[in-house]
Amino acid sequence: MKPLKLFNLLLNAFGEQGWWPVTEPNAVKPSYKKRAGLTKRQKFEVCIGAILAQNTSWKNVEKAIENLSRNGLLSVKAINSCSQKKLALLIRSSGYFNQKSVRLKRFAAHIVSCYNGSIEKMLSKPVEKLREELLSLHGIGPETADSILLYAAFKPVFVVDAYTKRIAERVFAKKFHSYAELQAFFESGIPKSVACYNEFHALLVELGKNYCSKNPKCSECPINKNCYYYKQ
DNA sequence: TACCAGGTCCTCG
């Protein structure tokens, strides 16, 4: 099996996922939904969410975002002027709150100092430059950077996470040694489009959460017929 | 109770 086939199987099994979940202007919590585009606030929310979601369940991130939302903190300026202590308190549920509160503030401070506070200006940079810039920020690694590139800046960059690695190693019976290797494997097998990368990553998360977990539920898995691990 | 979750950084061989 190839990545494109996996994509089609998953899409068929789960349908479109409506990623990345963001908060509507009149709402307080993020929702999955197909959208035409994102507001400036929603783009910033994606970035915040990507940092908060590091090695943490999305449920816990949702609560943190809800707190930020209620306190008017879903903006570059607000995060930049909020104290790190207060921020840590609000994002407590997302875990690693001390580190993450610092990361959020560094991210916001960077946008203030380099782009006069305009996240749109930053996100409109060419993809390679922007990726390097994001990676240079402390606390933003490859997955967080790529999530921002794909889901906030709409650049065609395939996002790799722990699910992607686990699923790929099981389904394709291959060993991947680096983030870049995994990313190249998927990017070379599917159309280079934002829509496709968006959906594929979301579908992999869905599969990873519900079936291809550490202790997999292979017998109920919708793609087990095509999985090397299940057949073994 | 222990393990896991949409990682990243640091340190040590």
Add this chain to the structure above:
DNA sequence: CGAGGACATGGT
């Protein structure tokens, strides 16, 4: 390089 530990909450 790569392995191993620290960071931390909430759900099962």
